[in-house]
């Protein structure tokens with residue numbers, strides 16, 4: 001069916017409203033989560049529950065279809081429900097998946113593959129979530145250096161040492177986490193000059209909404225090393241997306257340890273810490289294990305996903321789509337005066353609204369939503385191999401209409 005940007009999505013959400021009411025009674029997350037976008041008088045609800053997803057599209061609990069520009073916050077790099085991954089997982093499930101305390105041969109195959117494709121990876125350790133992996137890397141750095149403090153930038157997960165909000169985290173833990181500014185070497189230098197001898201590692205995302213200044217990541221690494229501090233790159237968003245070997249490969253910077261998850265397995269929960277053998281081999285000195293770290297189904301998903309990313313020009317496709325989207329959005333901003341800036345790397349683009357224009361931001365996202373495009377108002381977007389140029393054209397014509405409404 002040809003796409004018509006002026007056709008609006010349904011405005012009744014019977015099933016979703018019912019699910020929300022039920023969820024709020026028994027699901028602590030549903031009961032306490034801040035809404036992503038408010039409901040307004042035109043009944044534009046940001047979808048809360050999804051029923052299914054296929055390729056680049058997702059259907060909410062009331063059957064409304066959206067072009068998904070979030071893709072699970074980045075993991076779904078091939079597209080939802082890619083049959084090649086589903087097949088690999090099913091095949092493994094038929095043979096069993098939870099073999100603890102025995103390991104699956106997939107574990108050898110996957111760690112071999114990670115060591116092959118990720119620069120500087122002498123060894124890899126497999127876990128379940130991104131927070132598992134960053135916490136493991138920090139623990140290894142603490143063991144290796146015999147120091148407690150951490151210097152960090154960006155989101156690194158929910159565990160105590162990195163929790164974005166302090167409630168429930170002991171003050172003693174909060175005191176061990178120090179923060180520096182992105183693209184501001186002086187802020188790191190200042191921090192390490194005063195406490196460098198207590199800092200175990202610098203851990204950071206390689207980029208967020210802004211690209212690293214030329215040489216910045218390299219300088220962070222060199223500065224850390226000058227103080228005997230390990231350099232850890234958190235590659236959750238960049239890994240298997242900006243390039244097959246992640247930000248280390250793309251920016252030509254070598255970390256001591258790096259952490260991966262998300263796009264590694266097209267939506268299945270698995271993560272990895274990789275890095276220098278002398279640091280990785282400290283693993284035996286601590287207890288770091290889970291009943292589920294050895295699950296073979298997720299490893300099969302990761303093996304299949306990484307091999308597909310290696311064999312097909314998918315990462316190039318993500319770049320091309322992202323650049324097309326960013327260029328189109330820049331044109332819309334120039335044409336309409338929308339108070340927003342196009343940001344992010346092309347593989348994870350975003351539209352940043354000016355702080356004094358919350359009303360225009362709300363209208364823009366409501367209007368795109370009503371026309372069937374699921375952008376995230378407060379987080380980078382992600383595309384997949386399943387998105388086409390026609391999808392991006394559609395997202396742009398919807399954005400153009402939404403921008404005109406916002407500026408009317």
Ligand SMILES: Cc1ncc(COP(=O)(O)O)c(C=O)c1O
Nearest residue numbers: 129130131155156157205236237
């Ligand atoms: C850069 C980065 N690090 C760590 C994490 C934590 O991963 P998880 O949510 O799987 O625990 C995320 C998740 O969004 C992330 O984006």
